[in-house]
Amino acid sequence: YTSEHLKQPQKLDPWVMVSEAVKVVVRCRPLNDREKALGSDTVLSMDPHRCQCSIHRPGAADEPPKHFTFDGTYFIDQTTEQMYNETAYALVEGVTEGYNGTIFAYGQTGSGKSFTMQGVSEPAAQRGVIPRAFEHVFESIQCAENTKFLVRASYLEIYNEEIRDLLGNDTKQKMELKEHPEHGVYVRDLSMHTVHNVGECERIIEQGWRNRAVGYTLMNKDSSRSHSIFTIHLEICNTGEHAHTIIIIPHSESRTNLFNG
Numbered sequence: 088y089t090s091e092h093l094k095q096p097q098k099l100d101p102w103v104m105v106s107e108a109v110k111v112v113v114r115c116r117p118l119n120d121r122e123k124a125l126g127s128d129t130v131l132s133m134d135p136h137r138c139q140c141s142i143h144r145p146g147a148a149d150e151p152p153k154h155f156t157f158d159g160t161y162f163i164d165q166t167t168e169q170m171y172n173e174t175a176y177a178l179v180e181g182v183t184e185g186y187n188g189t190i191f192a193y194g195q196t197g198s199g200k201s202f203t204m205q206g207v208s209e210p211a212a213q214r215g216v217i218p219r220a221f222e223h224v225f226e227s228i229q230c231a232e233n234t235k236f237l238v239r240a241s242y243l244e245i246y247n248e249e250i251r252d253l254l255g256n257d258t259k260q261k262m263e264l265k266e267h268p269e270h271g272v273y274v275r276d277l278s279m280h281t282v283h284n285v286g287e288c289e290r291i292i293e294q295g296w297r298n299r300a301v302g303y304t305l306m307n308k309d310s311s312r313s314h315s316i317f318t319i320h321l322e323i324c325n326t327g328e329h330a331h332t333i334i335i336i337p338h339s340e341s342r343t344n345l346f347n348g
Contacts, residue, residue: 112159112174113140116199133162166212167203171219179220182321183227183236190216205296217317221288224319235324239279240288242295246313253295253315254278279320292317 141152178188192200206215242253250262263275
């Protein structure tokens, strides 16, 4: 994800304040039922203290593993709550202070993007990044003194190189990508919905979730087969400044053999 400085930095953690900083964390999911039935082995190990992942070739005990270092690593036994507190919390907090922020989940079908971003209601520690961000934003707004906020949400999908408004009256209508000389790239006529609390955010994202393009794959029978972008637009009314936090749930079918090439 990225963070961009928009106003006074002294209230924020230096980790958030770095202009155009990009941090990459990786999360490993447990074997699913299909993989267990096939007798698959776990070939990845993690060292959270060194933020390092190690990939082991199956059946090649004498071959050294390949190591990859990230800004954070989260193994099977670590929860979404822990990951959010250590990676996303400061960024979302920065949004209410006047920063732009993006949280971007990437991985092949069935790798756990939806579990991490959407999560499950029980156990509470595995609630997703998106509902946690909703609560975080509105709790921060309630605690803000002498400051008014306008919160709006949009949700779009990129499918087969076509943009669709998942919250629009006609979700099949093709949207156009435009560029504004001052505000940058935007989607023309993308619908914006004012939200006042966490419940309204959850209803809107559930509405968009139902409108996604869904297709069966061997890895995941409910694969979205698309990239989807949910955006919370947060306007600080007292100053007229805007801050956006963008939660992206992209989809990638590509896989690379780590031991070839």
